[in-house]
Structure formats: structure tokens, C-alpha cells
Amino acid sequence: MPAKKNRDKGDKSTTTTTEPTPVAIEPEGPPPPEPRPPVQVLYCGVCTFPVEYCEFGSSLTRCKEWLHEHDLEAYNKYYSEEALQAKIGTLSLEAQSKLEKDTAKKEAKAEAKADAALKKKMASQVTIKRIERNKRKHVTSVHGLEAFGIDLKKAAKQFASKFATGASVTKNPQGQEEIVVQGDVSDEILEMIEEEVGILKGIPADNVEIVEEKTKKN
Numbered sequence: 001m002p003a004k005k006n007r008d009k010g011d012k013s014t015t016t017t018t019e020p021t022p023v024a025i026e027p028e029g030p031p032p033p034e035p036r037p038p039v040q041v042l043y044c045g046v047c048t049f050p051v052e053y054c055e056f057g058s059s060l061t062r063c064k065e066w067l068h069e070h071d072l073e074a075y076n077k078y079y080s081e082e083a084l085q086a087k088i089g090t091l092s093l094e095a096q097s098k099l100e101k102d103t104a105k106k107e108a109k110a111e112a113k114a115d116a117a118l119k120k121k122m123a124s125q126v127t128i129k130r131i132e133r134n135k136r137k138h139v140t141s142v143h144g145l146e147a148f149g150i151d152l153k154k155a156a157k158q159f160a161s162k163f164a165t166g167a168s169v170t171k172n173p174q175g176q177e178e179i180v181v182q183g184d185v186s187d188e189i190l191e192m193i194e195e196e197v198g199i200l201k202g203i204p205a206d207n208v209e210i211v212e213e214k215t216k217k218n
């Protein structure tokens, strides 16, 4: 027993000898980089890239607007006069003029694209249709929400729970998707859109109309 105890002690003591421990044998080389705090990456709300990569996307104009609105400090870092001068200053004159031309071209393209998207949105109409199935029974169809970036399935779910009725996404005879809600809830749906309830956000009231559809039998 005593012999074993001694050997145990001996084993433990090896860590305190003067021989270098493996950790001490480090390869000669550049000193390790200074520890830095974790990098906070700011992602662009328009193109979803980290903001310093917005210029490689095709929505720079809108990206810049977004950044200006959300983080002025970051905006100034990337797009202020000084920042742009600093970037351009390192280039040859020829490269500068090419960069300016390229940027202008890209900008014009992006602007046209953003413009078209906005126009499309403004021209898009949400149609709430009150459909009479028979004397007592109505259904309400809602068409065009998707043009405003609204998920139709989620909207149908919201209508179903709000009105405690059935609501589903179906294809109309033209092959377009629309929401059909059981019952006459057209006025209520218009109101929900106006008040931007739940996910029904960003639809100008001017772009919404209610129409009636009566069965010909009447």
C-alpha cells in the first residue's frame, strides 16, 4: 500500500518539474492577433447583405435610404462625402471615371427597378368582393393582398380567427389566388386593412375597393 501511494505522488509531481510542458513549445511566428470584441454585423433591411456589401447588390439606392433611416452612423461611414472621397482617392483618374460611370449606371438601373416596383404596388388593387351565394348566405373574397407582400395563408388564418368562421386560400377562375371567407365580412375586412390590423400592413386605403357580386338567379 505505501509503495502505491508514493508512486501516485511521483506521477503528480511530474507537472511541477522544470521540463517544458507541451504548451510552452510554441512555434515561432507572428504574435497572435489582439483579442477583439465580437464583430456586430449590421444586415441591410433591403437586400439582406451585411451593409458593407450593399453596393454589390442591385438595390443600392433603396439600401442607402434604408441605412440612412436606420443607422446614420453606419451610413456616414460608408456613404458620406468623406468616405466616398477616401475610397476614390486611392484610384487612378481613369479608374475613378470608370467607377463613377459604373456607379451611375448601376444606380440608374436600381432606381428604375425600385420605381417600377413602387408603381406596380401603387397600381395594385385589393378587391374585397361580397358574393351572394343565396338569399341568406354570403361569402367574401379578398383579392390582391399578395401585391403588398402579405402572406395569403397567414391572412386567411387571421380572418378565420377574427371572424370565427372559415377562411381559405383558393384559386379563382382566372387562376389567381385569393382568400375566401365565409359570411359577409367585407366592411370589417376593409376596416382591418385601414387600421393595419395584424399582418395587414402597408396597403393604402385608396387601393382597396369593395364590390358586390349577386347571383343571376335573383
Ligand SMILES: [Zn+2]
Residues within 6 Å of the ligand: 044, 045, 046, 047, 048, 049, 051, 053, 054, 057, 059, 063, 064
Ligand atoms: Zn442593402
